[in-house]
Amino acid sequence: MERDAGKPAPRTAGRKGIVIAVACAAFAVGMVGAAYASVPLYQLFCQVTGYGGTTQRAEAGSSRVIDRTVIVRFDGNVDGDLPWTFQPNDRQVTVKLGETRETSFHVKNNSDRAVTGQATFNVTPNAAGVYFNKIACFCFDNQTLQPGEELDMPIVFYVDPDMLEADELKNAPGITLSYTFFRVDDPDESVAAAPQTGTSTDTTNKL
Template sequence: MSAGVPDRVGLARRRGRRIGLGCLAFSLGMLGAAYASVPLYDLFCQVTGYGGTTQRAAASPVGVSDRSIHVRFDSNASPGVPWRFQPTERQVQVKLGEVRQVTYRVRNDADHPVTAVATFNVTPLSAGAYFNKLYCFCFNEQTLQAGEEVEMPVVFFVDPALLEQEELKDAPTITLSYTFFPVDTPSAPVAQAPSDGGGSQDQL
C-alpha cells in the first residue's frame, strides 16, 4: 500500500467529522429557532395586528370620533376547561376612540380549582391593529375555585385611524373572541375590575 493511502483515509475521516459537526450545529440552530419562533411570532402579531391580534394600550386615546362601530363578543372554553363562559352583553355600540368597559361572566362547574388562560383575536382580522385593550382578564392566567362564579372585565377602545384603511372605512362590526385553555401550574389570581372603572360600564 502506498504512503498516500493512509493520508487519504485520514483526510476523509477528518472531512467526515467536520460534516458531522456541521450537521449537529445546524440541527441545534434549527431547534433554537423553533423555540424562538413562538415569542417572535407573538411579538410580530402584537405589533402589526396580524391574524386579528389585538393591541395592548398604556393610555387612553387623545380624542373621540363622531363615527360609531358595533363590537360583538364571543366566548369559548376548550374541553379541558369546565367553565361556563359568556359575555354579559353580546354587542355594544361605541364611538371610535371611546373607552368602554364590558364584562364576561365565568363559572367553574368542576368540583376542584381550575386555572386557565384566554387567547383572543378579532375579526375582521385587519381590525386587530386598531383594537386596543387598556385592561383585560386575558393578560393573566385565571384561577376559579370549585363552583366559583366571577365577572371578568375588558376595557378597550377602537382607534379612529381604523377608518383610514380602505377595507375598514365603512366601520364594519368587529367581533372580539376569547377561548380559555387549561394551565397546569397556576401563577395569577382571578381578574378584578380596575378600581377607577377604566371607562363606562353598561348596566345589564
C-alpha cells in the first residue's frame, strides 16, 4: 500500500514541471513579441490620442467649417549635423476651424555634396495634437538635396472644430507646429528600420 501511494508522486511532479516550463516559455515569447510591437503600438497610441503633440492624418478636408478662428504658428529647426537652412514661408496664419489651409517651408542645402535629412514634428499645446489634421506633409519622408539645392515643401492641414469641446482648448489658444530636420547618413538603412518612412519626395498624404 505504501508503494502504491507513492507511485503517482513522480508523475505529478513531472506534470508540474512541464506546466511551469511551458508557462515560462510562453512568458518569454510574449515579452519578445511585446518588445517588437512596442514601437508601432506606441505610434498608434500617439496618433489616436494626440499624446505628446502628435498630429492626426486625414485623407480629405473637414466637412464642417465654423466661424471661429485660431492662429497657427510655424517653427523650423535644423540639427547641428545637418548643413541645411530650414524655415517656414509663413510664420503664422489665421484659419477658421475646419478650414483647409496650405502653407510651406523653405529648405536649402548649404553644402557642396548631396545630403539626406528627415523631419520630426510636434504640436503645442500638446492637447491640440489630436485636433490638428495633416492632409499632406513632408515629415518622416527622407529628403535628399543636391549641393546648393533649395525648394519649398508644402503642408496641407486643418484644425478640427471639435477642439472647442476640450476644456483646455475651448478658448482656441494659438497652436504651434514645430519641425526639426535631422541628418540621415544611411537612407536605405533608415527606410528598412522604419517602414512608414519613404525615400520619395512626393508629399501627398504623408503624415
